[in-house]
Amino acid sequence: MPVSAVLMRKSAFDKVLDRMDRAPVMVSTFAENNLAMAAGIATLDVLASERLVEKAASTGDRLMRGFSDIVARYELVREVRGKGMMIAIDFARPQSLGLRTAWDLMEAARKGLFAQLITIPLFTDHKILSQVAGTDSHAVKFLPPLAISDSDCEWMMKAVEAVIAASHRVPGAAWSLGRKLVSNFVRT
Numbered sequence: 001m002p003v004s005a006v007l008m009r010k011s012a013f014d015k016v017l018d019r020m021d022r023a024p025v026m027v028s029t030f031a032e033n034n035l036a037m038a039a040g041i042a043t044l045d046v047l048a049s050e051r052l053v054e055k056a057a058s059t060g061d062r063l064m065r066g067f068s069d070i071v072a073r074y075e076l077v078r079e080v081r082g083k084g085m086m087i088a089i090d091f092a093r094p095q096s097l098g099l100r101t102a103w104d105l106m107e108a109a110r111k112g113l114f115a116q117l118i119t120i121p122l123f124t125d126h127k128i129l130s131q132v133a134g135t136d137s138h139a140v141k142f143l144p145p146l147a148i149s150d151s152d153c154e155w156m157m158k159a160v161e162a163v164i165a166a167s168h169r170v171p172g173a174a175w176s177l178g179r180k181l182v183s184n185f186v187r188t
Contacts, residue, residue: 001039052146059148060084066157074164075099076114078138085146089160091115091138098170112136117167126159 008016047053060082067080067089076099078092091114093107094100106113115132118140122128133139144156 001036003033003036003040003043005040047146050147056085056146059144059153060087063087063142063144063153063157066153067160070161070164074168076103076167077164082142085144085148086141087143088133088139088141089118089164091118091140099168102170112138114138114167115140118163121163121166122159126155126163128156128159 063085064080064082064087067087071077071080075094075096076091077089079090081088081090093103103114106117112132112135115138119130119132122130122140128142130140130142133141142156144152148156
């Protein structure tokens with residue numbers, strides 16, 4: 001349900017909306033929508049009663065610790081970073097010859113293509129929706145729901161590690177996917 005609000009200091013409010021003829025400045029597509037306002041209030045109630053903000057902070061810390069454990073074990077993983085439930089895993093060019101060669105071939109086809117070797121199998125094999133952090137980026141970001149359960153966290157951490165482990169096997173399924181992606185970019 002789309003809902004919005006405008007918050008400002010009183011001094012700004014007094015300068016922008018100090019007269020009735022200026023009030024339309026703040027109109028919105030979703031203005032005067034009682035259902036949206038009821039949904040917004042219900043959402044705020046759930047956030048407070050279930051302490052979802054606090055839970056998101058602790059769950060995010062747990063996921064960050066779990067993902068950070070893989071940094072030392074996999075040379076393609078450079079860093080895990082985030083705040084709360086917004087988490088990213090950064091990948092970097094590996095040092096070992098086989099992985100470095102495969103990485104370089106993918107980068108030659110399209111900068112940042114490696115991250116797709118993570119996002120695609122996470123979704124197709126594990127039903128985890130993740131996203132490349134931007135064009136030409138080597139970071140994969142995760143934005144799990146605030147109400148994620150402990151068992152879902154475990155499942156997510158295991159799935160991410162399994163996909164990253166698979167990306168370290170050359171040749172392997174992940175790099176076969178990479179060849180397909182490269183061939184698509186070469187043809188276009």
